[in-house]
Amino acid sequence: MTNIITKLAATAAITLAMATPSIAANPAIKARQALMQIYVFNISQLGAMAKGVVAYDSAAATAAANNLLAAATMDQSAMWPQGTDNEAMFGETAALPAIWTTYPAVAEKGKALVEVAGAMAAVAGTDLASLQGAMGALGGGCGGCHKQFRQPKD
Amino acid sequence: MLGLAGFAIFWVLTVPKTHGATALLGLSGNADKGALVFAAAGCASCHAAKDAKETDRLILSGGRAFPSDFGTFYAPNISPDTEHGIGTWTLAQFANAVSFGTSPTGKHYYPAFPYSTYQNMELADIADLYAYFQTLPASAEPAKPHAVPFPFNIRRSLGMWKILLMPKGFHLPETGLTEVELRGRYLVEAMGHCTECHTSRNFLGGLRTDHWLAGGPNSDGKGSIPNITPHKQGIKSWAEIDIVTYLNSGFTPEYDSAGGAMAEVVENMAHLPPEDHKAIAAYLQKIPPLPKP
Numbered sequence: 001m002t003n004i005i006t007k008l009a010a011t012a013a014i015t016l017a018m019a020t021p022s023i024a025a026n027p028a029i030k031a032r033q034a035l036m037q038i039y040v041f042n043i044s045q046l047g048a049m050a051k052g053v054v055a056y057d058s059a060a061a062t063a064a065a066n067n068l069l070a071a072a073t074m075d076q077s078a079m080w081p082q083g084t085d086n087e088a089m090f091g092e093t094a095a096l097p098a099i100w101t102t103y104p105a106v107a108e109k110g111k112a113l114v115e116v117a118g119a120m121a122a123v124a125g126t127d128l129a130s131l132q133g134a135m136g137a138l139g140g141g142c143g144g145c146h147k148q149f150r151q152p153k154d
Numbered sequence: 155m156l157g158l159a160g161f162a163i164f165w166v167l168t169v170p171k172t173h174g175a176t177a178l179l180g181l182s183g184n185a186d187k188g189a190l191v192f193a194a195a196g197c198a199s200c201h202a203a204k205d206a207k208e209t210d211r212l213i214l215s216g217g218r219a220f221p222s223d224f225g226t227f228y229a230p231n232i233s234p235d236t237e238h239g240i241g242t243w244t245l246a247q248f249a250n251a252v253s254f255g256t257s258p259t260g261k262h263y264y265p266a267f268p269y270s271t272y273q274n275m276e277l278a279d280i281a282d283l284y285a286y287f288q289t290l291p292a293s294a295e296p297a298k299p300h301a302v303p304f305p306f307n308i309r310r311s312l313g314m315w316k317i318l319l320m321p322k323g324f325h326l327p328e329t330g331l332t333e334v335e336l337r338g339r340y341l342v343e344a345m346g347h348c349t350e351c352h353t354s355r356n357f358l359g360g361l362r363t364d365h366w367l368a369g370g371p372n373s374d375g376k377g378s379i380p381n382i383t384p385h386k387q388g389i390k391s392w393a394e395i396d397i398v399t400y401l402n403s404g405f406t407p408e409y410d411s412a413g414g415a416m417a418e419v420v421e422n423m424a425h426l427p428p429e430d431h432k433a434i435a436a437y438l439q440k441i442p443p444l445p446k447p
Binding site: 040044050053138151 | 205372404411418
């Protein structure tokens with residue numbers, strides 16, 4: 001029975017999350033979600049070239065990779081205040097309480113992202129094969145946090 | 155008397171299966187090939203310690219908890235430790251476990267161990283996997299007993315579960331499949347055990363095979379599992395390159411990245427050659443499009 005209630009609650013949470021897309025009221029949550037959008041935008045430039053959807057352009061690839069590295073290197077400490085997890089801020093964020101309860105594990109993952117973003121920035125301008133070769137590790141850098149610290153979504 | 159007869163029938167039906175005496179004759183595993191089977195079958199995702207990274211994912215010490223509607227299962231230590239792991243197992247014992255979910259002492263394993271998928275694995279691949287297992291580091295981590303309450307703790311009844319609820323053989327019929335699609339089918343339905351999460355289950359924990367890979371609620375109670383059929387509620391809009399990219403990097407077509415358990419699957423997939431990613435993509439584009447149940 002408890003399980004059914006949990007499932008119902010989870011379904012309700014998802015429905016709520018879908019009904020209110022990314023209009024977080026909390027400024028810290030808003031800032032970090034915006035930062036994620038900066039990641040996504042620049043990775044999508046690189047990804048489109050890696051997939052061959054867009055022709056490879058050395059300068060554009062370098063610019064996107066440098067932007068990503070700059071964003072990943074930003075000091076985010078003020079964007080993650082205590083009490084902004086998905087239990088306290090229901091429906092506004094997918095950030096799991098584990099970010100705070102297992103700190104500094106998340107900071108290690110952040111460092112790992114900076115490393116792989118740096119590796120991408122170092123080779124993105126070389127040629128298409130080098131860019132493609134760095135995509136997997138970059139994805140792993142994103143997954144490092146998303147595996148443990150983000151509420152899985154459908 | 156009738157009860158006794160019924161019990162006798164139950165007892166005979168539920169005998170744990172094993173390979174015949176000659177099935178494994180002449181098989182000598184290749185550890186290098188076994189490394190690829192290990193990645194494709196995702197052994198580390200359950201049997202390595204939680205949050206283990208890189209080479210630590212090769213220490214199959216077990217201990218990770220899997221909550222379900224039937225209780226909490228703990229992954230056993232399957233490292234080659236002779237006391238706490240499976241270091242004393244013969245190839246035959248290993249193959250019986252992988253193919254049939256039968257332990258060396260002739261007991262049924264719980265289907266949290268995805269033998270319902272591995273039953274489709276070729277014995278040569280199991281032999282390669284066995285050879286690879288011998289090269290992995292031993293761990294002296296003691297096994298943790300499952301926390302499974304009555305009546306699900308009666309292991310013999312799992313024989314009935316296997317008869318009634320375990321799919322028999324491959325799901326997607328072989329007819330008309332290209333070589334690449336067949337390889338994809340093997341990766342998905344014999345090794346990758348995608349269906350163990352991506353197909354929903356009935357109240358007895360059996361796969362609802364008429365909803366094959368169409369997603370559903372997450373059995374651990376959090377969120378839901380995506381539909382990965384070529385349906386508009388699934389991944390119809392994903393091109394082959396999108397699926398390949400997701401498997402080798404975790405990036406979705408929107409450049410979100412895989413999270414939760416799927417992030418670990420992507421880590422395993424990174425060890426497979428690009429042709430295998432393409433084969434999985436071909437399979438996923440071949441299966442019938444189905445709405446979410």
